[in-house]
Amino acid sequence: xxxxxxxxxxxxxxxxxxxxxxxxxxxxxxxxxxxxxxxxxxxxxxxxxxxxxxxxxxxxxxxxxxxxxxxxxxxxxxxxxxxxxxxxxxxxxxxxxxxxxxxxxxxxxxxxxxxxxxxxxxxxxxxxxxxxxxxxxxxxxxxxxxxxxxxxxxxxxxxxxxxxxxxxxxxxxxxxxxxxxxxxxxxxxxxxxxxxxxxxxxxxxxxxxxxxxxxxxxxxxxxxxxxxxxxxxxxxxxxxxxxxxxxxxxxxxxxxxxxxxxxxxxxxxxxxxxxxxxxxxxxxxxxxxxxxxxxxxxxxxxxxxxxxxxxxxxxxx
Amino acid sequence: xxxxxxxxxxxxxxxxxxxxxxxxxxxxxxxxxxxxxxxxxxxxxxxxxxxxxxxxxxxxxxxxxxxxxxxxxxxxxxxxxxxxxxxxxxxxxxxxxxxxxxxxxxxxxxxxxxxxxxxxxxxxxxxxxxxxxxxxxxxxxxxxxxxxxxxxxxxxxxxxxxxxxxxxxxxxxxxxxxxxxxxxxxxxxxxxxxxxxxxxxxxxxxxxxxxxxxxxxxxxxxxxxxxxxxxxxxxxxxxxxxxxxxxxxxxxxxxxxxxxxxxxxxxxxxxxxxxxxxxxxxxxxxxxxxxxxxxxxxxxxxxxxxxxxxxxxxxxx
Numbered sequence: 001x002x003x004x005x006x007x008x009x010x011x012x013x014x015x016x017x018x019x020x021x022x023x024x025x026x027x028x029x030x031x032x033x034x035x036x037x038x039x040x041x042x043x044x045x046x047x048x049x050x051x052x053x054x055x056x057x058x059x060x061x062x063x064x065x066x067x068x069x070x071x072x073x074x075x076x077x078x079x080x081x082x083x084x085x086x087x088x089x090x091x092x093x094x095x096x097x098x099x100x101x102x103x104x105x106x107x108x109x110x111x112x113x114x115x116x117x118x119x120x121x122x123x124x125x126x127x128x129x130x131x132x133x134x135x136x137x138x139x140x141x142x143x144x145x146x147x148x149x150x151x152x153x154x155x156x157x158x159x160x161x162x163x164x165x166x167x168x169x170x171x172x173x174x175x176x177x178x179x180x181x182x183x184x185x186x187x188x189x190x191x192x193x194x195x196x197x198x199x200x201x202x203x204x205x206x207x208x209x210x211x212x213x214x215x216x217x218x219x220x221x222x223x224x225x226x227x228x229x230x231x232x233x234x235x236x237x238x239x240x241x242x243x244x245x246x247x248x249x250x251x252x253x254x255x256x257x258x259x260x261x262x263x264x265x266x267x268x269x270x271x272x273x274x275x276x277x278x279x280x281x282x283x284x285x286x287x288x289x290x291x292x293x294x295x296x297x298x299x300x301x302x303x304x305x306x307x308x309x310x311x312x313x314x315x316x317x
Numbered sequence: 318x319x320x321x322x323x324x325x326x327x328x329x330x331x332x333x334x335x336x337x338x339x340x341x342x343x344x345x346x347x348x349x350x351x352x353x354x355x356x357x358x359x360x361x362x363x364x365x366x367x368x369x370x371x372x373x374x375x376x377x378x379x380x381x382x383x384x385x386x387x388x389x390x391x392x393x394x395x396x397x398x399x400x401x402x403x404x405x406x407x408x409x410x411x412x413x414x415x416x417x418x419x420x421x422x423x424x425x426x427x428x429x430x431x432x433x434x435x436x437x438x439x440x441x442x443x444x445x446x447x448x449x450x451x452x453x454x455x456x457x458x459x460x461x462x463x464x465x466x467x468x469x470x471x472x473x474x475x476x477x478x479x480x481x482x483x484x485x486x487x488x489x490x491x492x493x494x495x496x497x498x499x500x501x502x503x504x505x506x507x508x509x510x511x512x513x514x515x516x517x518x519x520x521x522x523x524x525x526x527x528x529x530x531x532x533x534x535x536x537x538x539x540x541x542x543x544x545x546x547x548x549x550x551x552x553x554x555x556x557x558x559x560x561x562x563x564x565x566x567x568x569x570x571x572x573x574x575x576x577x578x579x580x581x582x583x584x585x586x587x588x589x590x591x592x593x594x595x596x597x598x599x600x601x602x603x604x605x606x607x608x609x610x611x612x613x614x615x616x617x618x619x620x621x622x623x624x625x626x627x628x629x630x631x632x633x634x
Contacts (some may be wrong), residue, residue: 022356022457023394023457023459026460026538027394027459027460027461027538028360028389028390028391028393028394028459028460028522028523029358029359029360029390029391029393029394029396029449029451029457030358030359030360031356031357031358031394031396031453031457031459032356032357032358032359033356034351034355034356034357036353036354037353038351039339039348039349039350039351040348040349040351040357040450041346041347041348041349042346042347042349042400042402042434042435042448042450043345043346043347043402043435044402044403044404044435044436044437044446044448045404045437046404046406046437046439046444046446047439048406048439048440048441048442049441050441051439051440051441052439072345073345073346074345074346076345076346077340077344077345077346077348079346079348083359085359085360085361085448086361087361087362087363087404087446087448089363089365089444117359118359118360118361119361120361120362120363120446122363122364122365122368122369123365123368124365124366124367124368124442124444125365125441125442125444127363127406127441127442127444129361129363129404129437129446131359131361131402131404131448132346133357133359133450134346136348140339140340140346140348142340142344142345142348143343143344143345144344205345206345221343221344
């Protein structure tokens, strides 16, 4: 099987027919008609075998993760995802792996109605890069814009994926139905929440490096400080039952890979934000407040400073 | 140095300030105002260490190549390049390497006035993926559209990069001034030619896999056959002097990495195409004709069939 048959068999079916795709998979580049007045929103994320997912992880979960981490970036901007390009570097041509990968990618992109419109297939150590293109009509959400007095809130529950990662490391083929494992394997980008909070939230980020690190990014870009009440972090009963309260809180603060949205919301907009979250059936929990200053400070339920020494995962430290 | 300092030091300077970049490097995604009525043209290419360039190749040449192979795809579409995102996977944090890489990338993108607006930096085996976004106002050039009777033409000279690759393999730091080495190290995407030939040429592709393989792509997409007179292939005097006539022709046919444009041009448009090439000081050589049928046939100056058994480089054969 050569590169062209591989693309025709596994990836061309992931292009969604549309009159806006003037030229799709198979040419030197894709050509897309763009809706008048809509800005282009572009994000790119790479997954490296053994770095961003356990070596040997089932291929459909690798593909789901690749789509989800990118779509989560668009969710944090409040953008509507439209197109994706895939740069796939494979050590060998393993058709069973490719079939499962394409199936997982098709489902993850299809659920978000994202059309695969191009890519590149190369031979080398397993490395996967997806670029997603979305659109916004008006101002995007961003890391900049938090104001002193805004409430800090987070969607879903935190820390489950960190616990699930340990399960996936122990069982890369991941056939069990454990809900923590599922949190790691099948993260759900909060696209509808992000799109609905444009013009409501003042700043947003998706939780990939860990809550405290990611809230720290908002604060650095916005020139403010965060005070997080760690007693209010949303923890699932599965996480508490599995690792206990102390480690659950640690995972929720710094574990990463949650792909929930961390948001700053002006007090006057809280009602609208909660109404939207209820409508979408997405938990939205107030966990802190924006203060003057810089950095992220954690307090417990009694107001004592419990800020950890390091905030989360950082590459190349 | 963490990921954020790395980006701030080496890559943030490659973003070109513009009111169209509403949100650039540093957020979850970039947000770009797009010119009304201009289509979005997206291409992505990956370079893997030791596969697409010799292991140890000087970092500024790696960066130039990464930019050039992507910009060459936009040239083949007749698109104007605008933005790029970089997914950079590095085994170690080598600041000297990074400084040279960023310098090479900045020069290559800057020459084409392309702004770096985002990316992702990860740890793993050296793998580089660039996505470029360009625009066209009207129909793009593509692989589809060649008509029986069109003339097949190619820009520049062919085969030099193949000979230069051998020099680079022998000397990855590549300090010598050999013109063949330079052809491999510093390919020039034919952006102005591609843009100018929109509405003039009927089909186009950039020569990356090798002339015959790439002309074959046009024919497959257009439903025609190519007849190439290999005695007319444009060969540089440096190539002929270095490897002799027989190997020079072989390199020109199948060597790859030329990043010239192969074009199909209706006879009535030949005058306009040559006038544009002269104005741009780009050699444009007629090398064949489009016939009914399928595939690529080579003939020599006496009309004898000299089609080689395999047409060029194919991954995963």
